[in-house]
Every structure is written in structure tokens, then in C-alpha cells.
Amino acid sequence: MRRVDPLLGTCSLTELRQRRSHKWRNYPPDVLPAFVAEMDFDLAGPITAAVTSALAIGDCGYAHIGQLPDAFAQFAAQRLDWTVETSRVFAIPDVMTGLAEVIQALTPPGSGIVLNPPVYPPFRFRFGFYGRRLIDAPLARGADGRYALDPDAIEAALSQPDAAAYLLCSPHNPTGNVWSRADLAMVADACQRHGAILLVDEIHAPLALAGSRFVPFLAIDHELTRAETTFTFTSATKGWNIAGLKCGVAVAAAPAGITLLEERWEALLASHLGVLASVAAFTEGLPWLDAAVGQLGQNRTLLSGLLAEHLPGVGYAPPQASFLAWLDCRDLGLGDDPSAVFLEKGSVALGHGPDFGTEGHGFARLNMGTSPELLAEVVRRMAAAR
Numbered sequence: 475m476r477r478v479d480p481l482l483g484t485c486s487l488t489e490l491r492q493r494r495s496h497k498w499r500n501y502p503p504d505v506l507p508a509f510v511a512e513m514d515f516d517l518a519g520p521i522t523a524a525v526t527s528a529l530a531i532g533d534c535g536y537a538h539i540g541q542l543p544d545a546f547a548q549f550a551a552q553r554l555d556w557t558v559e560t561s562r563v564f565a566i567p568d569v570m571t572g573l574a575e576v577i578q579a580l581t582p583p584g585s586g587i588v589l590n591p592p593v594y595p596p597f598r599f600r601f602g603f604y605g606r607r608l609i610d611a612p613l614a615r616g617a618d619g620r621y622a623l624d625p626d627a628i629e630a631a632l633s634q635p636d637a638a639a640y641l642l643c644s645p646h647n648p649t650g651n652v653w654s655r656a657d658l659a660m661v662a663d664a665c666q667r668h669g670a671i672l673l674v675d676e677i678h679a680p681l682a683l684a685g686s687r688f689v690p691f692l693a694i695d696h697e698l699t700r701a702e703t704t705f706t707f708t709s710a711t712k713g714w715n716i717a718g719l720k721c722g723v724a725v726a727a728a729p730a731g732i733t734l735l736e737e738r739w740e741a742l743l744a745s746h747l748g749v750l751a752s753v754a755a756f757t758e759g760l761p762w763l764d765a766a767v768g769q770l771g772q773n774r775t776l777l778s779g780l781l782a783e784h785l786p787g788v789g790y791a792p793p794q795a796s797f798l799a800w801l802d803c804r805d806l807g808l809g810d811d812p813s814a815v816f817l818e819k820g821s822v823a824l825g826h827g828p829d830f831g832t833e834g835h836g837f838a839r840l841n842m843g844t845s846p847e848l849l850a851e852v853v854r855r856m857a858a859a860r
């Protein structure tokens with residue numbers, strides 16, 4: 475068996491099937507899961523050590539923010555070329571809760587939030603539950619299958635009378651786009667012109683792959699990076715695969731944003747183990763991160779070959795960041811939700827394209843955060859389902 479980097483383990487299917495997380499328990503054991511955004515690698519050693527040493531002394535109380543701001547600022551400086559003032563950094567339970575609290579604090583019920591579909595489905599349903607209207611500014615899709623922000627669509631969306639906020643997914647899920655400094659400035663200019671709140675979700679940022687340079691929004695030169703209504707949300711949970719430990723990071727752009735987050739401390743309590751794990755990730759977890767990024771870079775190339783061999787009708791533009799592949803399956807003739815056919819006939823679970831917006835009809839999202847062997851098996855099962 476071809477091994478992945480020793481830091482990442484072997485992705486043994488027998489061991490993975492012992493996991494009890496959503497990925498491994500949502501479907502019967504004969505189904506190979508490649509849907510939800512969890513990776514199959516072993517945990518980074520420093521994270522395991524941080525959590526087990528806390529458990530060993532009964533250290534399972536409420537979170538203290540501890541070293542998190544310093545650890546995040548260190549990571550941001552070393553890896554993202556971003557100088558973060560630690561007083562602006564807050565622990566939050568997860569990115570979605572941080573976004574939800576800020577949206578509820580700053581936008582009136584009934585107001586609109588601009589999104590760039592196809593996009594991470596919970597944005598739509600969670601903020602919909604809270605009585606916000608989602609306004610689509612779809613990404614433009616080129617003939618080569620690559621996506622781009624569409625300034626005209628953004629302008630039209632922000633021009634709607636109730637548009638209050640723009641939620642930018644950067645890097646973008648599911649397309650894997652890493653936005654350039656010019657993209658970010660274009661979005662900021664548009665938000666500024668329309669007085670819109672700008673919320674930036676950078677959860678996939680640690681996983682920018684070779685050839686792409688991730689630019690943190692708050693590191694660009696723009697007035698909105700100092701605005702009371704600009705916030706960045708990120709975490710170690712995608713980069714180091716610790717979503718279940720429940721800790722994210724919110725960064726306020728201005729003092730009023732700091733106050734807003736401070737006042738909502740009770741709604742934004744992270745998990746204590748999550749804080750400890752995130753500190754370990756941001757400080758001692760870089761060799762593991764490098765190994766993961768290296769493996770994902772190999773996997774995205776491998777996937778091109780696998781698709782060419784087994785499913786030549788599928789369109790795939792390799793992502794610039796993270797472990798998600800957004801697959802155009804329209805030529806396979808499998809209907810609006812090809813993942814339903816892959817599941818039923820191939821026993822492989824992918825993300826449902828239509829959940830990402832109408833732009834996702836005929837598409838499916840594949841998680842590549844695994845070994846080359848399991849990735850190959852995912853594609854073989856998809857091909858068998860046609």
C-alpha cells in the first residue's frame with residue numbers, strides 16, 4: 475500500500491470505520507464517505523498531547539482564552555503574512571455561531587445577506603432560520619470550469635434595498651478559489667459604496683495549496699479593514715481536522731467590533747479542549763499542516779488522472795485551497811443530484827450539489843482529504859454507478 479506522510483498516518487479503512495463522527499456514522503458501513511468536510515488523516519501529535527494532558531488532570535471546565543490570541547497571531551504572522559493585534563482576537567465555538575451572533579447583532583430581521591453561490595449550504599439555511607433573506611451574487615463560471623467573483627452580480631445584489639451584509643467565503647467552498655488582493659479590494663469597495671457589513675469566512679485559509687497565495691482580508695490596504703462592521707472568522711478546525719472540538723477564532727476590525735464580541739461572550743463560549751487544541755495547532759502543528767497540504771496537493775492532481783481514466787465526462791477544475799473538489803457531472807446525465815445516484819448505485823457518499831444553490835444542479839462535491847488509495851476507490855465507485 476502506498477503510504478501517506480507518516481505524520482498523517484495510513485488512513486486504514488478498518489481504523490477509520492471505528493470513528494464515530496458524522497462522516498463515518500451517517501451512512502451504513504458499506505458506503506465509502508467522501509461528503510462532509512472531515513479529513514481521514516491521524517491527528518497532529520501536539521493536538522493529541524494537548525487534549526490528553528488536559529483529560530489526565532480533569533481539566534474539562536469552561537474555556538479560558540489563554541494563549542489563543544498569541545498563538546493565532548503567531549500563525550498569522552508566520553504563515554499568512556498578517557500582523558494581527560491580539561486584543562482583536564476572540565475564541566468562538568465555531569465559525570457559524572460567530573457569524574450568526576454578529577449577523578443578529580448588526581442586521582435587522584428581514585434584511586438581506588449577500589452570498590456567492592454555489593456556496594457552503596449552511597450559510598443559506600442557518601441565516602434563513604434567523605429571518606434573514608439570502609441574496610445571491612453567483613460566481614461567474616468560465617468555459618474552463620473555473621469560477622470568479624462577478625462584480626456586476628455583486629453590485630446588483632448589494633443594490634437591493636434590504637441588503638445589509640456580504641458574507642465572503644475566502645477561500646471559497648466548494649470551488650476552492652483563493653481570492654486575490656484585487657478580488658478582495660473589489661468586494662470591499664462594493665461593500666463600502668453600499669454601506670454593507672462585511673463578514674469574511676477564512677476557515678479554509680490554512681490549507682492554501684502549492685501555487686496559491688492566500689490573502690487575509692484584514693491584511694489588505696483598505697478602509698474597511700478598520701471598519702466597525704468588518705469581521706473575519708476562521709479556525710484551526712478545517713486545517714487540522716478538529717471540528718468536533720468546537721473552537722473558532724473571530725477577529726474584529728475595529729474597537730466597536732471588539733466590544734460587540736466581548737458583550738456576547740456567553741453566546742460565544744468555545745470548548746476548553748478546543749482552545750487548547752487550537753493553540754497546539756497554531757504553534758506546534760505546522761509540520762503536520764505542511765504534510766497535509768502536501769498530500770492534498772498530490773490528491774488534487776491524482777484526482778485529475780482518476781477522472782480522466784474512469785469518468786471522462788466529469789468537469790473538474792482543481793482547487794487552489796483545501797480538500798474539496800467541485801465536480802460538474804451534468805454530462806453524465808444523472809439528474810440534478812448526481813450524488814444520489816453515486817450513493818444508490820456506487821455506495822459512495824458525496825455532497826449534494828443542489829444544496830449549494832441552483833448553480834449546484836448536476837454537480838457533486840467530493841472530499842479529497844484522504845489517502846490516494848481511498849480517493850481512487852471513491853472514483854471507482856462513482857464510475858461503477860453510472
Ligand SMILES: Cc1ncc(COP(=O)(O)O)c(C=O)c1O
Binds near residue numbers: 567568647677711
Ligand atoms: C466555508 C465554511 N464555513 C464554515 C464551516 C463550518 O465551520 P464551523 O464548524 O466552525 O462552524 C465550514 C465547514 O465545512 C466551511 O466549509
